[in-house]
Amino acid sequence: MLPLAERLRPKTLDDYIGQKHLVGEGAVLRTMIESGNLSSFILWGPPGVGKTTLARIIAHQLQRPFYTLSAVTSGVKEVRDVIDKAKRTSAINSGLFAPTDGRSPILFIDEIHRFSKSQQDSLLGAVEDGTITLVGATTENPSFEVITPLLSRCQVYVLKALEKDDLLELFHRALSQDEYIRNMHIDVRETEALLRYSGGDARKLLNIIELVTNSGVKVIDNDTVTKQLQQNPVAYDKDGEMHYDIISAFIKSIRGSNPDAAIYWLARMIEGGEDPKFIARRLVIAASEDIGLANPNAMLLANTCFDVVSKVGWPEGRIPLAETTIYLATCKKNNSAYLAIDAALEKVRETGNLPVPLHLRNAPTSLMKELGYADGYKYPHDYPGHFVEQQYMPDELVGTIFWHNDK
Numbered sequence: 001m002l003p004l005a006e007r008l009r010p011k012t013l014d015d016y017i018g019q020k021h022l023v024g025e026g027a028v029l030r031t032m033i034e035s036g037n038l039s040s041f042i043l044w045g046p047p048g049v050g051k052t053t054l055a056r057i058i059a060h061q062l063q064r065p066f067y068t069l070s071a072v073t074s075g076v077k078e079v080r081d082v083i084d085k086a087k088r089t090s091a092i093n094s095g096l097f098a099p100t101d102g103r104s105p106i107l108f109i110d111e112i113h114r115f116s117k118s119q120q121d122s123l124l125g126a127v128e129d130g131t132i133t134l135v136g137a138t139t140e141n142p143s144f145e146v147i148t149p150l151l152s153r154c155q156v157y158v159l160k161a162l163e164k165d166d167l168l169e170l171f172h173r174a175l176s177q178d179e180y181i182r183n184m185h186i187d188v189r190e191t192e193a194l195l196r197y198s199g200g201d202a203r204k205l206l207n208i209i210e211l212v213t214n215s216g217v218k219v220i221d222n223d224t225v226t227k228q229l230q231q232n233p234v235a236y237d238k239d240g241e242m243h244y245d246i247i248s249a250f251i252k253s254i255r256g257s258n259p260d261a262a263i264y265w266l267a268r269m270i271e272g273g274e275d276p277k278f279i280a281r282r283l284v285i286a287a288s289e290d291i292g293l294a295n296p297n298a299m300l301l302a303n304t305c306f307d308v309v310s311k312v313g314w315p316e317g318r319i320p321l322a323e324t325t326i327y328l329a330t331c332k333k334n335n336s337a338y339l340a341i342d343a344a345l346e347k348v349r350e351t352g353n354l355p356v357p358l359h360l361r362n363a364p365t366s367l368m369k370e371l372g373y374a375d376g377y378k379y380p381h382d383y384p385g386h387f388v389e390q391q392y393m394p395d396e397l398v399g400t401i402f403w404h405n406d407k
Contacts, residue, residue, distance in 0.1 A: 004210040005203050007178055008170075009053055016057060017173075017202065018050060018166040019159050029157065033058055040127050040134040042112065042142050042151075045159025048201030051137035054159075055108040058135070065089045065105035067132075071114035076122045082107055083126045104133050112136035113145035120147045127153050144281065161200025168195070170202055174209050181213050186220055193222035197229060199245070246272070247282060250325075254283075255290045259329035266318075266325050276317040280306040283324050294334035301327055340403040347400065354394035 010016045013023055013030060022029040032038055038058065043051040059066035067082045086105040107126075109115065126132045127150065134154060138145065142156050162170070171191065174181055198205035212220060212228050246268050253261035269279055280302070287302035305324040309317035363373035378388045393400060 003207075004174060004178060004181075005206040008174060008206065010057065011060065013057055013061065016050065016054065017170050018162045019054070022157055022159070023054070029054075029058075033061055036062060038062060038064075038106075038133050039155065040132075040153055041155040041157055042134075042136040042138060042146065043157055043159055044138050044140075044142055046161050046201065047139055048203035048205075049159045049162060050202060051159060052108070052110060055106070055135045055137065059106045059108075062106075064133070066108065067105060068108045068110070071109055071111040071119070074109075074119075076119050079119055079122045083123075083131060086126070086132045104130050106135055107132040108135045108137070110137050111139075113138040113140040113142065117147055120150050124149055124153070140278070162198075162202055162205075163200070164195055167198055167200070167202070167205055170205060171209065174206060181209070184213055184218065186213065187218060188220045190221040193225040194220065197225065247278075250279075251282060251286055251290075254286050254325065254329045255333065257329055257331075257333065259326045262325050262329045263322060266321060270314075270318055270321075276309040276313060276321065277306065279321055280309045280324075283321070283328060286328055289338045290333050290335055291328060291331045292334045292337045294332040298328055298331050336403055336405055343402045347397070347402070351394075351396060354396055357391055357394065359390070360392065 013033070016023055021027060024030065043054065045051060055068075056066065058064075065086070067086065069078060069082060086107065089105050107123075112120075123132075123134060127134050134150075136142075136146070136154065142151055146154075168191065171194065175186060175188070176182060194205065194208060197208055208225065208229065212225060215228055217224055217228070246265055250262060250265035250269065253265055266279065284299065284302040284306055287298040291298040302324055305320045308320045358372045359374060359376040361368070361373040363369045363375075369375075378390045380386050380388050382388075391398060
């Protein structure tokens, strides 16, 4: 029997759950699909939110040839083979060697962030001339892992973890539409644990439902779900499942100044075969977000660690990762810059483009000077202590404070 996640995989956009900001009425991807004019794009989001499913639905709805590659198992040869197939398909369908009408075959690449530079380079020509429409899926920030020339040819769409209502809809769909589970006549009493352990991951939710129902359980409540998961612990999986739980525990242990816990979670990731650059990037983020101005050297060390592990990889990379982890965990913490920029961004979104005060504007032309640009500006270095009081905020925000040094 197919896994439950495969049995319930939706075939149309109307059956697709979640991501309304992309596929809801009038949303960007639905509009693109309905117009039939599909351009290359990358789907970025956590595991189990429907990236692969969405790619398959698009190909099915547009009736395009659909090729798929996994970046984990495919090399440059496999990429070129698929591109050659796409060219032949296009020639048969349109009489052209390379399609020009926006109806090229779709090439779906799962885990595109794992493609090397040479593998990504091999895609460029086919994407640029329209031989293929590339749809990539990644759990990693594309700006870190996808080469700039390829990224510039693709839109990036961010998928979100499924919300509670989405998960409940999927849960009830499993109970009502899957023949095997429907015939079990499950008594649902509580769903809090089911949703909590799912963590916004549809695949994880369905896996838990399958685990519980396969055990012969007729009642779903919090105790039953927790007991079944404790009896069947999920192994660390760098491609999904525990991936985000472990990295979350790692970062929170550093933030909480607990070097022993941080080293433990680091060891879990190393043993799980995690990409050392993934861990190093999180250390750079922790250094800027959590240590911040309390110790600016922390970011320098974290950035150096990233450079080192990028060069040496495993197993030697474990040493600089451990050193940096312990250093960050034992540093004093200060998130004032993190809070300040978020507060300022919120104010910008609230107030829009407030005008720059005239005295702060540059005046490179005589017309600007006549209009009062730079008039009244006080040059701080002309004053004692290189400081002078003057207005730097827009008029509407005078007195607003974003940075608090007590954080």
